[in-house]
Amino acid sequence: MAATTIAKLAKMKAEGDKITSLTAYDASFAKLFAQCGVDFMLVGDSLGNTILGASSTLPVTTENVAYHTQAVRNGAPEAFVIADMPFMSYATPEQACLEAAKLMRAGANMVKLEGGDWLLETIHKLVERSVPVCAHLGLMPQSVNVLGGYKVQGKDASAADNTVRQALALQEAGAQMLVLECVPSSLAKRITEKLSIPTIGIGAGPKCDGQILVMHDMIGLNSEYLPKFVKDFLAEAGNLTAAVELYVQQVKDGSFPGPEHSFKG
Ligand SMILES: Nc1nc(=O)c2c([nH]1)NC[C@@H]1CN(c3ccc(C(=O)N[C@@H](CCC(=O)O)C(=O)O)cc3)CN21
Numbered sequence: 080m081a082a083t084t085i086a087k088l089a090k091m092k093a094e095g096d097k098i099t100s101l102t103a104y105d106a107s108f109a110k111l112f113a114q115c116g117v118d119f120m121l122v123g124d125s126l127g128n129t130i131l132g133a134s135s136t137l138p139v140t141t142e143n144v145a146y147h148t149q150a151v152r153n154g155a156p157e158a159f160v161i162a163d164m165p166f167m168s169y170a171t172p173e174q175a176c177l178e179a180a181k182l183m184r185a186g187a188n189m190v191k192l193e194g195g196d197w198l199l200e201t202i203h204k205l206v207e208r209s210v211p212v213c214a215h216l217g218l219m220p221q222s223v224n225v226l227g228g229y230k231v232q233g234k235d236a237s238a239a240d241n242t243v244r245q246a247l248a249l250q251e252a253g254a255q256m257l258v259l260e261c262v263p264s265s266l267a268k269r270i271t272e273k274l275s276i277p278t279i280g281i282g283a284g285p286k287c288d289g290q291i292l293v294m295h296d297m298i299g300l301n302s303e304y305l306p307k308f309v310k311d312f313l314a315e316a317g318n319l320t321a322a323v324e325l326y327v328q329q330v331k332d333g334s335f336p337g338p339e340h341s342f343k344g
């Protein structure tokens with residue numbers, strides 16, 4: 080199989096083919112996900128929760144994400160791999176460029192950053208220096224101490240309008256993909272229709288161009304309180320390969336996420 084590219088993912092949006100993705104943190108799972116036809120993998124800073132056992136993503140460093148990015152790249156040489164830039168690793172455009180380089184050297188094809196208006200100059204500079212960027216709006220877990228918890232974002236009309244405006248600005252600044260986390264389905268639909276770049280939802284309803292889940296959550300390995308958008312595919316499918324294949328199939332045919340995994344409004 081030829082290597083996956085951003086051009087292929089953009090084409091999938093244009094043709095209405097749903098994009099499937101999972102987080103991955105090691106070579107063995109990355110290999111399995113590639114074999115099951117997962118379109119791209121994210122080395123998420125959620126590794127703070129899933130790998131380290133912390134209660135947030137804040138302790139994660141660029142070196143941590145780079146180590147796991149290398150592992151994922153080794154397991155899936157042809158995969159499209161996005162690496163999360165950790166908390167406070169992109170406080171200035173200059174810092175963002177130097178930290179992003181560590182992730183690109185580790186094998187990432189693109190980096191992901193959480194934020195809206197304040198990130199526009201940083202995104203422009205990264206793209207200018209040949210680092211492809213995925214943006215992330217809605218619930219931004221690196222801001223959990225400001226938000227006071229993991230809550231649905233963009234519920235009232237003015238917050239929704241503001242998110243649409245920021246999504247467009249991020250695209251104009253050069254972002255080539257956008258993750259939408261924990262927003263009402265109606266807002267994710269508006270943004271997906273307005274943008275030319277693919278939107279990838281987690282707790283953002285079925286109308287996004289693609290879906291992502293934290294891999295541990297979709298195989299029932301999250302023992303804490305489960306967010307509403309999580310589904311245990313291993314419980315339904317019975318073995319690991321079948322679980323990943325079922326996830327891919329249900330995202331592709333539009334049956335996941337259902338209303339029980341989405342936020343109304
Ligand atoms: N294992 C894991 N899965 C994740 O999805 C995830 C992480 N870790 N770590 C980083 C962030 C934290 N995330 C979270 C965590 C909790 C909720 C949550 O409980 N949301 C409520 C919203 C309630 C409301 O506002 O109405 C929910 O019921 O889903 C959402 C996202 C997503 N990310």
Ligand SMILES: CC(C)C(=O)C(=O)O
Pocket residue numbers: 102121122123124125126163258260281291292293
């Ligand atoms: C949940 C996804 C979007 C993420 O940012 C992560 O895994 O860190």
Ligand SMILES: [Mg+2]
Pocket residue numbers: 123124125136163
């Ligand atoms: Mg993340």
